[in-house]
Amino acid sequence: MSGATDPIASRLPDPLAGYWERDIVKIFGTLGVVYALYLFVGFLLGYDLFGQLNSLRRLTFLVVVYGIAALVVNLHWGYSGLFNIGVVGFMAIGVYTATILSRPVAGQNPTGSLPGFGVPLALAVVAGILAAAAAGYVAALPSLRLRDDYFAIVTLAFAEIVRITFKSSELQEVTVFGWTFGTGGGRGIRTFSNPVRDFFETTGQPLVAAVESLGLDGQVVTDWAFVFVLLAILVGTYWLIARLSASPFGRVLKGIRDDEEATQSLAKRTSSFKIRAFVIGCAILGLLGIVWQGASSGYITPGRFLPELTFFIWIAVIIGGAGSNTGTVVGTILFVGLVLEGPAQVRRVVDEFVGLSGTAPTFPDALGALGGGNVDPILLYVFDQTSALRVVLTGLVLIWLLKRRPQGLLGDRREVASSIDLEERVEKRRQSGSEATPQGGDAD
Amino acid sequence: MSSTSEADATDADAAETVDAAGDAAGTDPILTVDGVRKTFGGVTALDGVSFEVEPETLTGLIGPNGAGKSTTFNVISGAIEPDAGKVTFDGQDITGWAPYETSSRGLVRTFQIAREFETMTVLENMMLPPKGQRGEVAWRSILPGVRGGVQADEEELFERAWEMLEFFDIDHLALEEAGTLSGGQRKLLELARALMLDPEMLLLDEPFAGVNPSLEQDLLDRIEDLRDRGRTFLLVEHDMDLIMEHCERVIVMHQGQTLVTGSPEEVRSEEQVIEAYLGGEVA
Numbered sequence: 001m002s003g004a005t006d007p008i009a010s011r012l013p014d015p016l017a018g019y020w021e022r023d024i025v026k027i028f029g030t031l032g033v034v035y036a037l038y039l040f041v042g043f044l045l046g047y048d049l050f051g052q053l054n055s056l057r058r059l060t061f062l063v064v065v066y067g068i069a070a071l072v073v074n075l076h077w078g079y080s081g082l083f084n085i086g087v088v089g090f091m092a093i094g095v096y097t098a099t100i101l102s103r104p105v106a107g108q109n110p111t112g113s114l115p116g117f118g119v120p121l122a123l124a125v126v127a128g129i130l131a132a133a134a135a136g137y138v139a140a141l142p143s144l145r146l147r148d149d150y151f152a153i154v155t156l157a158f159a160e161i162v163r164i165t166f167k168s169s170e171l172q173e174v175t176v177f178g179w180t181f182g183t184g185g186g187r188g189i190r191t192f193s194n195p196v197r198d199f200f201e202t203t204g205q206p207l208v209a210a211v212e213s214l215g216l217d218g219q220v221v222t223d224w225a226f227v228f229v230l231l232a233i234l235v236g237t238y239w240l241i242a243r244l245s246a247s248p249f250g251r252v253l254k255g256i257r258d259d260e261e262a263t264q265s266l267a268k269r270t271s272s273f274k275i276r277a278f279v280i281g282c283a284i285l286g287l288l289g290i291v292w293q294g295a296s297s298g299y300i301t302p303g304r305f306l307p308e309l310t311f312f313i314w315i316a317v318i319i320g321g322a323g324s325n326t327g328t329v330v331g332t333i334l335f336v337g338l339v340l341e342g343p344a345q346v347r348r349v350v351d352e353f354v355g356l357s358g359t360a361p362t363f364p365d366a367l368g369a370l371g372g373g374n375v376d377p378i379l380l381y382v383f384d385q386t387s388a389l390r391v392v393l394t395g396l397v398l399i400w401l402l403k404r405r406p407q408g409l410l411g412d413r414r415e416v417a418s419s420i421d422l423e424e425r426v427e428k429r430r431q432s433g434s435e436a437t438p439q440g441g442d443a444d
Numbered sequence: 445m446s447s448t449s450e451a452d453a454t455d456a457d458a459a460e461t462v463d464a465a466g467d468a469a470g471t472d473p474i475l476t477v478d479g480v481r482k483t484f485g486g487v488t489a490l491d492g493v494s495f496e497v498e499p500e501t502l503t504g505l506i507g508p509n510g511a512g513k514s515t516t517f518n519v520i521s522g523a524i525e526p527d528a529g530k531v532t533f534d535g536q537d538i539t540g541w542a543p544y545e546t547s548s549r550g551l552v553r554t555f556q557i558a559r560e561f562e563t564m565t566v567l568e569n570m571m572l573p574p575k576g577q578r579g580e581v582a583w584r585s586i587l588p589g590v591r592g593g594v595q596a597d598e599e600e601l602f603e604r605a606w607e608m609l610e611f612f613d614i615d616h617l618a619l620e621e622a623g624t625l626s627g628g629q630r631k632l633l634e635l636a637r638a639l640m641l642d643p644e645m646l647l648l649d650e651p652f653a654g655v656n657p658s659l660e661q662d663l664l665d666r667i668e669d670l671r672d673r674g675r676t677f678l679l680v681e682h683d684m685d686l687i688m689e690h691c692e693r694v695i696v697m698h699q700g701q702t703l704v705t706g707s708p709e710e711v712r713s714e715e716q717v718i719e720a721y722l723g724g725e726v727a
Contacts, residue, residue: 240586247585247594248577251564255572258561265521265555266573267547267641276582323563414565414621419579419591420598422567426618429606 023326026410030330034059034337041345045352050217057223059337064230065292066340067332068237069313071325072281072288075241078322079250080277081257083152086139087285087313088305089159090132094286095294096166096183098128099191106180113190114173116181121192125290132286133279135162140278145271156307167302188301191294196226230291237284242325244280251417253277312340315394319401321411330410339397343389350383472535474499474645474676475551480519480529489515490526491700497645497693502667502677504687504708507697513680514556516697517647521553522546534644548575550644554651556680558630562623566614566633569622570605573640577601605640612636612666627654632663639670648679652686664690688712 076082102124103116172185208218255263320331369377473496482490518524522543579594609615688708696704
């Protein structure tokens with residue numbers, strides 16, 4: 001009865017399709033395939049173990065951080081019908097709040113960079129999450145009265161207002177009541193030292209040393225450990241959203257998504273449900289902003305919070321299928337592995353084997369050379385534009401999806417919203433019912 | 445022509461007043477709509493709608509297309525706020541209440557075109573409405589310790605939903621997506637879903653539209669059964685025979701006004717009015 005509708009299950013041989021039914025197999029199966037592709041590319045390029053581990057780490061890092069954001073988009077859009085295209089705005093609020101609060105007080109900062117309030121990092125992180133949630137509340141309060149598309153416009157505008165505010169030179173460094181702090185304006189601001197890195201420079205040093213004695217770069221330990229911390233946050237987010245969506249709360253959200261007016265006339269105060277769902281998502285985005293943009297590089301600028309990032313996150317959800325947590329994660333793996341990072345990988349392989357040399361020509365020059373039978377310039381031109389290639393590839397994927405599978409890869413999967421297994425209960429009732437009246441029931 | 449009808453309308457008003465006086469001695473009306481007006485731009489949709497609904501009755505609301513029946517429903521349920529007038533339910537002024545408030549209070553409506561939650565299963569549709577579900581508070585649905593209570597609630601809710609599905613004979617569809625149901629099944633589901641709120645009164649907007657005759661009879665039997673158990677029904681319907689046969693009282697609307705209120709016999713006897721406005725369908 002359930003499920004053999006997704007395009008992968010129908011192409012797999014029966015025994016494998018049985019395994020494919022399980023969510024965990026779907027996720028790790030997809031991840032395994034993408035990992036294999038990356039290992040193969042690494043092999044072609046002659047990477048050593050460190051190189052391979054590093055390439056996989058970069059991929060995993062991106063999958064995890066995009067995955068967290070995509071799960072939030074799925075909570076907002078897939079489960080509640082809230083068209084939030086201001087994802088980066090809430091991430092920015094989270095990380096800027098945590099950063100400004102945790103910067104050392106003026107006079108105590110040795111580097112001479114921007115001072116702050118000297119709040120301990122753990123507290124600053126909590127404050128950042130709360131600030132993002134509060135911003136979500138403020139953004140949602142007036143605009144949830146609007147229809148879907150207008151709500152989308154408000155969230156997009158909100159995110160841009162946030163970014164431009166952080167960028168403004170007026171807020172670069174200000175002194176209020178004797179406290180000096182600031183956003184750093186367009187130049188950005190140094191965030192805080194990554195606790196995971198700190199750990200491996202002090203208490204965890206022996207572990208790093210042990211790995212280095214095996215002839216590997218000790219950096220691998222630190223970087224992978226950080227990825228695992230992020231992975232724990234992803235798992236937590238998945239668990240949280242899966243539980244929420246499979247609960248009476250999630251049931252009302254799905255009702256709102258399907259027909260808000262009908263939900264209202266069934267004694268549900270829909271605006272309250274929408275605001276709560278929105279605020280929960282925004283809090284997670286605040287945390288994501290802190291660990292992704294804040295902790296990984298140690299430096300943030302407003303330029304990291306462009307709407308483009310929001311759209312990439314959305315595309316991951318669209319590929320996987322809105323309304324399905326598993327689909328969202330699978331979609332993120334495919335999007336990050338193939339669309340976002342794919343062009344750069346292909347470019348590396350082409351570089352290695354075709355041996356392109358020289359500088360990238362202009363497009364007319366490349367075309368001219370192609371007319372003259374020389375393929376190199378056009379290849380050089382194409383692969384010089386990795387970020388443009390991403391967008392082109394994204395467009396192609398979206399067009400293909402629209403034509404072939406508008407609901408996304410796992411989009412029409414049924415995820416019943418109840419805190420108990422309803423299918424099992426129904427089975428039980430049917431069995432006991434058919435024992436009582438062996439001939440009854442199925443007449444029509 | 446118009447002067448005649450106005451005279452009739454006045455007569456009807458007079459008759460209604462007498463009725464109301466007579467009823468006051470017996471039971472209080474559960475729903476009173478008094479002088480409700482509503483204009484959309486320049487169009488007057490409701491122009492002084494007044495009627496009463498007795499508890500534990502099946503009351504029919506009839507009138508030609510555009511008479512304002514659905515708008516009246518929207519005003520009562522709170523989807524539209526009236527420009528003037530008053531709606532009283534069970535002794536409480538509910539004018540301008542939001543739909544979630546009226547439905548929480550025990551006044552639940554269904555829609556002319558069934559509005560099932562199409563991507564949800566029939567069972568989920570049924571389990572959504574009940575009030576005071578502890579699991580609707582987000583943290584309770586998540587926290588490991590507290591979640592046990594939510595699950596216990598859900599078990600109970602499942603039993604109730606299952607009984608209701610059996611009552612409407614759609615339990616075999618429990619795990620189907622509601623969007624895949626036939627038109628008639630959707631109507632059944634919508635009524636069953638509304639009943640999960642255990643309402644005192646139901647506003648049914650054309651509950652039999654698109655329902656086949658045998659199912660229609662089933663549905664009617666169930667509505668009458670529920671009425672006998674103490675529920676009140678106000679239903680919009682175009683099938684005159686059905687209204688005349690099954691409703692204790694009938695309200696006739698025309699051009700945003702209540703024209704006649706009375707028993708089917710009384711309304712039938714206002715033949716001229718009926719003939720003038722309904723084209724003699726019941727003659």
